[in-house]
Amino acid sequence: MFKSKIIFFSIFSLLFSLNSIADEREKDSLKFGVEYYSNFEDNLDSLLNIWYVKNAIKVNYNPIYDNSYADIPEFSDSVYIERLKNLPSVINLPYNSIVRNYIHVYTKKRRENVQAMIGLSDYYFPIIEEIFEGYGIPTELKYMAIIESALNPNAVSRVGATGMWQFMYGTARMYNLTVNSYVDERRDPVKSAHAAAKFMQDLYSMFNDWTLVIAAYNCGPGNVNKAIRRTGGKRDFWEIYYYLPRETRGYVPAYIAAAYTMNYYQEHYISPVIPKISMATDTIMINDNLHLKQVSEVLGIPYQLLRDLNPQYKIDIIPAKGTKYPITIPMDFTGRFIFFQDSIYRYKDSLFFTADNTIKSPQKSYYIPQAPTGKEKLVYTVKSGDNLGFISEWYNVGLSDLRYWNNIRGNTIRVGQNIAIYVSKSNVSKYSSINTMSFEDKQRRVGKSVIPPDEIQPAPVVTGNYVYYKVRSGDTLWDIAKKYPGVTESDIMKLNNMSSGRSLKAGQTIKIMPKS
Structure with a gap:
């Protein structure tokens, strides 16, 4: 079991390491916060489309929550520091200008959305807390669901991460979540919370630090390990900060700000909007x-x-x-x-x-094409070596028109098949003789090569003592062997590990040892 986990995380780390590495020279911390919030704000907006949230906002909405920024309380850094210090958390919650920037997004810029999110927390947080307790995960990590999805089980990111815990398809399958045409358990609040807890357990066994677990949940253990190596083995988030992907630099500060907001929203005059959903x-x-x-x-x-x-x-x-x-x-x-x-x-x-839904099989449908108005119908009989491209050039008509007029899917035609072609009445005499012309004459009319494609044979490629021959349509082992004196069919089959000549296919390249 332990060995399989090591293999799993080696693969998992490699996959995540393919993400972009953070630019060491970029130091604009507040800019990172704003950029990361594009995903968060998308999730907040989609949260408002949930039925019980829409109905709750209609019932409980109060315009006092739409106060201008000037009317919304703002506090000094020392107040924020003290409040964060007083939160019961085994995870360190430091304060800096980046965290302050995120607090302002929650408590000022997107107040109405946060009201709905706080109301939903009464429904979802007890579910998450009970599951996390069972796995020995700090219950305050429930605030990660706010950063991931704004507590929206239907959230889908730009890259396809889905659900409240934003699992990609591959990670979901690793943690036994069903994803098929009917069911996507990434959207299941209970099963996805179990998967998230297992994922966090595995990350903690790697880093033994919950802040790094938060970072690795966002960018993957591979990127966190790479940042640790590039800083000479330092394992403090703020010391490896500039070596992490840009989005992850904002992820931990956003988590700290979410923990603050969910505990001190009343001090910012934010009142939860209770969703119209049965809490029981x-x-x-x-x-x-x-x-x-x-x-x-x-x-x-x-x-x-x-x-x-x-x-x-x-x-x-x-x-x-x-x-x-x-x-x-x-x-x-x-x-x-x-x-x-x-x-x-x-x-x-x-x-x-x-x-019928369980027994219906696909049926081919046929249609009768309508003759174009003002056109005259000619009939061309397919000869050996013909293809639709040649015929369309000879008659100066579109390839798609040929397919439509003749109910042809793809490019397959057979020798002796009659092809309907429609040309303008004034050009009937010009094209009526094409059906009786030789291939060479038809090609000369349009200024193309007069050698039929079946007769064009590429020169064999000679490498060392071997000749490499490309099989043509209609070739047999006997035909190919005749081209090389002394070579037998058995020689070709043995050299190319063939059990019989029936496995020979057009376009296949085979190896031949010419006899000296």
Whole structure:
């Protein structure tokens, strides 16, 4: 087990080391903070689109929270320092101008968004705290979810990191999160919190420092180890600061500012907006396919609320047939769900789960192309060596037109096939004789090579004692052997590890030892 973890983190560190390395000469700390916040603010904006948040803001919104910056209290550095010092935390929470910059973003620039986030913390933080306690993770690391996603289980970053804990696909699979067409457990607040706790455990076993764990969660253990090496083995975040990727330099200060804001928001006249969501919920295991609309319409639970309580189901279907998946509902509806369970499964089941969906196969569709107006139809019969490119040049028509007129997908045509071609009426006599011309005459008409492609044979490549021959369409081992006196089919097969001549393919390069 220990050996497998070492291998895992060696690979994991290598993958993360491919990220950009921070520019040592860049010293504008506040600039880093502003740049990192582009992701954070995107998550805050998407948070406001959640159904229960939108409804809560409509009910509880108070314009007093939209005070101008001049009316919002601001405190001296000594006050911030003292407040951070008083927070119960095993993680060091230092203060500097970078942290102050992030505090101002939370408490001034995005006050309305932070109100919603604080309201949601009453629902999500107890879930996270219980899980972190079970893994021996400091519960104050729950504030990382604020930096990662603004407590939005539906958050998706510009690079595809998903969910409250922003897992990329590969990392999610490493920590046993299911990601498929129906289910994305990165969006599941419970399962993703378990995965995040396991990830943090593994990072702590590497660094033995929770601040470095926070940094490594953002940029990967490889980049943190690289910064440690470049500073001669220093293991303090602020001493390796300028050797970390730019985004990570802002990540730890943003975490400190989040911890401050979530504990001192009242001092900044920020009042939480309580979401219109049942804080008391229940989880029921489902053992058959179920659509969230079936539950919504039978029990009378708002559909969007159900979707937000179960964000892991990508198309609102719980694919539990033959297995088990959970559904989260308000606790007030638990009894009714159990009582009406059979009715819920049967409700409009033919609409949501039709038998045809499991047996339908793709069918080819054919159409009858309409003849272009003002054009005359000519017919060309395909000869050996022809291709659609040649035919389009000979008749001066578009390749896509040829395909459309003849219901052709791709470029495959066969000898003897009749190809419909439409030309202007004034050019009928010009092109009507092409079908009876030789290949050479047709090519001369358009000023191209008169050698058919099947007859163009590249010169064999000679390397050392071997000749390398490129197989042409129609070649057999016997044909190829005849070109090299004394060489037999068996010689070619043995030299190229071939069991029979049937494995010969056009375009294949084979090795031949000419007889002297």
